[in-house]
Amino acid sequence: MQISFNNYINTVSQVKKTNETSNYQENEKVDYSNYSAxxxxxxxxxxxxxxxxxIQKxxxxxxxxxxxxxxxxxxQYAxxxxxxxxxxxxxxxxTLGSIENPANTMWMQLEMQINLQDFYAGKPTEASFVVSNDDIHVSTELSRAQLNSIDIDAFISTMLDKFSQDLSETTGTVKEQYQNIVxxxxxxxxxxxxxxxAPFYA
Incomplete structure (x- = not known):
């Protein structure tokens, strides 16, 4: 399941362009009856x-x-x-809307959900595919209040630092998986x- 960051960025630009040209106004009534997923x-x-x-209807x-x-x-909608x-x-x-491939969208959603749960619980950061005889991942979904309390900047920094390190220390298929996460x-x-x-630094 290889995901190219360059493709991500291209997709982001396409999505932004689509949204910018939709001429949507906040009070405008839109008919979604013919919209596909x-x-x-x-x-x-x-x-x-x-x-x-x-839209939920x-x-x-x-x-x-x-x-x-x-x-x-x-x-994505949740x-x-x-x-x-x-x-x-x-x-x-x-983020999820920018990933065109549905399978990749679901995979990244699962990864981020597990990472958020582990981060909140104070567990060491491990990718969702890492398994152990020990309970290294938290299985309980976070409540709204728990999500509210998370420092998102710290979360992002922690994830990028750890998974970038994992990426540099692995090879083969596993390396590709870590690259996708990064x-x-x-x-x-x-x-x-x-x-x-805030400014974004690539």
Whole structure:
């Protein structure tokens, strides 16, 4: 499951361009009845948040396909209300929406969820695919209040430092997996910094 960060950035630009040219106004009534899962995944965070119920109704009407597009959309859409930190919600939503391949979207969502749970619990950072006889991962999903309490800048910094180190110390298929994680967190960092108005350093 190889994900190119350059492809990520190109996709981000395409999504931003699509959103910028949609001429969406906050009070505008949009008919989503013909939107596919792929169409909805390209909707900006602001539009999705403003029209949450109408879009959720359309999502419920959609049938899943073999490529998992609806499932990927559901993971992405759930991020709109994941916490009271709007910058976190926006960054998570846009990160997942920027990954075109549904399987890659679901994989990155799972990775970040497990990493957040482990980070909150104070456990050492390990990739989701790392297994052990010991309980190295937390299986309980974080509550809204727990997510609110996380220092996202510290989380991103910790993930990038650890997974960049893992990347430098591995080879072969495992190295590719760590590269994918690092790429994903760089993308998340970019979206989060954009949300809070902070500069992004590649």
């Amino acid at each position: 792929g169409d909805i995944r390209k909707i900006s965070y602001e539009e999705a948040k403003a029209n949450y119920e109408d 359309r999502i419920n009407e959609l049938e899943d396909t073999k490529d998992g597009e609806k499932t990927a959309l559901m993971f 991020k709109i209300n994941m916490s009271d930190n709007d910058n976190l919600n926006k960054a998570m939503y846009e 790429n994903g967190y760089k993308l998340f960092q970019q979206h989060y910094n954009d949300a809070v108005g």
